[in-house]
Amino acid sequence: MISRFLILILFLMPFVLNGQNVQPIDKDGLVELLESKNKTTYVVNFWATWCAPCVSEIGYFESLHNVYGNKDVHVKLVNLDFPNQLESRVIPFIKENKITAEVLQMTDLDYNSWISEVDANWSGAIPATLIFKGNEKIFFEGELTREQLFENVNKIRNL
Amino acid sequence: MKKLMFTALIAFAASMVTNAQLEPGDKAVDFKLPNVDGKMVALSDYAEEKGVILIFTCNPCPFSKAYEQRIIKMHNRFSTIGYPVVAINPNDISLSPDDTMEKMKERASEKEYPFVYLKDNSEVFKAYGATRTPHVFLLKNNGSGDYTVAFIGAIDNNAMDEKAVSEKYVEQAIISLEQGVKVDPEEVKAVGCTIKTRG
Numbered sequence: 299m300i301s302r303f304l305i306l307i308l309f310l311m312p313f314v315l316n317g318q319n320v321q322p323i324d325k326d327g328l329v330e331l332l333e334s335k336n337k338t339t340y341v342v343n344f345w346a347t348w349c350a351p352c353v354s355e356i357g358y359f360e361s362l363h364n365v366y367g368n369k370d371v372h373v374k375l376v377n378l379d380f381p382n383q384l385e386s387r388v389i390p391f392i393k394e395n396k397i398t399a400e401v402l403q404m405t406d407l408d409y410n411s412w413i414s415e416v417d418a419n420w421s422g423a424i425p426a427t428l429i430f431k432g433n434e435k436i437f438f439e440g441e442l443t444r445e446q447l448f449e450n451v452n453k454i455r456n457l
Numbered sequence: 458m459k460k461l462m463f464t465a466l467i468a469f470a471a472s473m474v475t476n477a478q479l480e481p482g483d484k485a486v487d488f489k490l491p492n493v494d495g496k497m498v499a500l501s502d503y504a505e506e507k508g509v510i511l512i513f514t515c516n517p518c519p520f521s522k523a524y525e526q527r528i529i530k531m532h533n534r535f536s537t538i539g540y541p542v543v544a545i546n547p548n549d550i551s552l553s554p555d556d557t558m559e560k561m562k563e564r565a566s567e568k569e570y571p572f573v574y575l576k577d578n579s580e581v582f583k584a585y586g587a588t589r590t591p592h593v594f595l596l597k598n599n600g601s602g603d604y605t606v607a608f609i610g611a612i613d614n615n616a617m618d619e620k621a622v623s624e625k626y627v628e629q630a631i632i633s634l635e636q637g638v639k640v641d642p643e644e645v646k647a648v649g650c651t652i653k654t655r656g
Contacts (some may be wrong), residue, residue, distance in 0.1 A: 410646050
């Protein structure tokens with residue numbers, strides 16, 4: 299009995315120590331997230347490890363997460379690397395860059411089925427960022443500066 | 458007041474993302490660009506074809522790489538019935554050094570591209586409203602080089618795994634053109650690499 303418990307602990311250790319795991323998200327999960335109508339401001343960023351402008355702005359999202367600590371602003375980093383690159387690219391990237399904000403990996407590759415759910419104006423190019431609270435939303439296609447990100451999050455948050 | 462501020466905000470956001478894109482049915486924009494073989498290639502050179510599969514693509518983008526073999530196959534299959542591929546590399550080389558003409562030549566020769574691979578040195582991508590790589594514009598020749606846009610979007614619905622594809626958008630569009638029926642869908646979206654531009 300005890301040994302089983304020990305094995306379980308040993309098995310779970312890497313996950314606990316890692317402090318970050320990547321949850322999969324599909325179209326339904328994304329739609330559900332986009333329909334979260336409450337007092338929280340959601341900041342949903344679409345990114346990939348191979349996307350240079352995404353990588354250069356990702357630190358701003360991490361600071362946003364550190365500033366608000368999920369209190370009234372939730373940062374969701376939706377990763378668009380291919381699902382078969384989770385272990386080889388995404389997780390090492392998260393560790394290396396010490397990302398503690400929530401990372402989700404999109405598993406639905408039928409992009410056309412969900413891109414317009416995020417915003418009608420989104421062409422699919424990344425990075426792309428959606429900031430929303432209740433029915434108020436603001437969408438950006440392209441790289442944001444730190445100032446743009448914080449300013450717009452505050453605008454939505456204060457509405 | 459808040460409402461007004463928000464409207465202004467939306468307008469600002471919209472101005473950032475709006476890119477005048479050609480719509481299906483619009484007249485195609487002519488271009489004349491250098492090919493990897495050193496010659497100039499213009500849309501008007503294709504006056505005798507039934508259509509052109511115009512693809513904005515580049516060297517380093519993982520999505521472009523994932524589709525590279527499919528683009529080659531598409532050209533080999535459809536150029537025989539009058540729909541050749543014309544690939545245009547739109548990236549600014551000062552922002553994307555892997556997309557210089559030299560690097561394009563290397564890639565085209567290494568992968569034995571059977572289609573032309575042109576360097577966009579006059580912002581043709583903006584005239585089309587392309588935003589990402591790969592971004593496909595299927596052009597239809599209405600006679601003597603009078604080209605209109607028949608389809609805009611992606612090659613198919615699974616970039617990662619060709620075997621898992623269930624919708625071959627470009628192929629379906631060409632078949633519809635050949636059968637003289639409406640192209641449906643005329644437009645699809647896909648994730649891709651942002652075209653690297655200085656604005």
